[in-house]
Amino acid sequence: MAVDYEQAGELKIGQVGIANLRIRTLDVPRLVEEMRSRVQRAPNMFGRAAVVIDFGGLSHAPDTASAQALLDGLRAAGVLPVALAYGTSEIEKLSQALGLPLLAKFRASYERADGGAAEAAPAVAVAPAVRREAVAAAPTVAEPAAASRSPAAPAAAASSSSVGLIQAAPVRSGQQIYADNRDLTVLTTVGAGAEVIADGSVHIYGPLRGRALAGAQGNAKARIFCREFHAELVAIAGRYKVLEDIPKELRGKPVQVWLEDEQIKIAALD
Template structure:
């Protein structure tokens, strides 16, 4: 008997892609306070934060919370109107915690914090004895690889669409519509109206900037520091604007 061809079709197609999920790094294990802060954010910008997916990062605490404490945080955030969907990966304790509370681990949300202000310590020079021969001269350094060019996007980014430039800058030669999202590990240049969200320095690059010709953004962020439209001076709306990070504070200024 011939096999039913439907038997070979997938019931669901699974793909992996870049998504703009907010990372909430918990600095004080106080569910009531966390819930109140998130409720205020939801009230201030409901289109951005109401029912927004967030990843919980407990790496800023002196110790890993127990399951009861983590569940209390999750419940407080649900009550505030946001949806915790995962834990940021950290230690073996965090792995056990994720199983206890029934949330998966997402490793990438630890990367930017681990890179902040940290550098690999220099390896100590090798010890030499009097009898040791002189080391051979180091080989000539290989020529530096040319930097990867930025991503150029020439079409409008429409509501619900997302454009991500991994490890490079992003240039959009059109409008970013309301409800659309542009993300870059480097800087973002929008040669049109910016009405959606723009997140530069997504991998933690604090020197990244955002430039746009006509500013109406729902949200802008550099290296995780963000502002929503309600927090932005009204005199910048419709103007050419640049956004940058300085001393952990997001700045916006009109371009000349």
């Protein structure tokens, strides 16, 4: 008997740190066990994390009873299903039956009901657990723009240009810095519990102890570079690795992170 090594659910990290669980096999016990394992391996990342359920990987929408069993199982596994991802009219009816919101265009790219590929779309701006400190992109920028102040942390000294966003002050626990449609450069530390996100690449000239997400709008060519690697999580175009999955010999080293064949690759920099 052939062994199926493919995961039943493909977990991807969205632009605002909300996880998108794309269901590829409607095997509820297996999906629940996979999620329980993720929570146990990285409780700080996935414990009580908001999750959007995406049934777009199935040939048809599940019935209400199966979908409800999945939601109950995921809650028991330690995460919090908060919505369904946009799909067909069947998914819309299912969201109403389950009492969950439907997030249109949550994925960076999604499939139309006729099976064709739709154009890239931004993630829905659901309020994250920490406030985003963003500088909007503009065709030309004459002067640096200051990032907004987070209520949970001191002001972050950041400036933007048409090339990228530069974060001069340390990014502390509870802060989230987002570079809209550009690269992000952090000149100092990204602390544990902090999150840096860019639609382009992320460059960190100090220790990375929190989370770094590059290619937030689906740019698979984006990369992450850091001088001292202790990341809780790194992600590119939604694909991710947590610290527990990273070889110990890379921890504390200068590394680069990139996407190859839809897999996260991490290598030490010479």
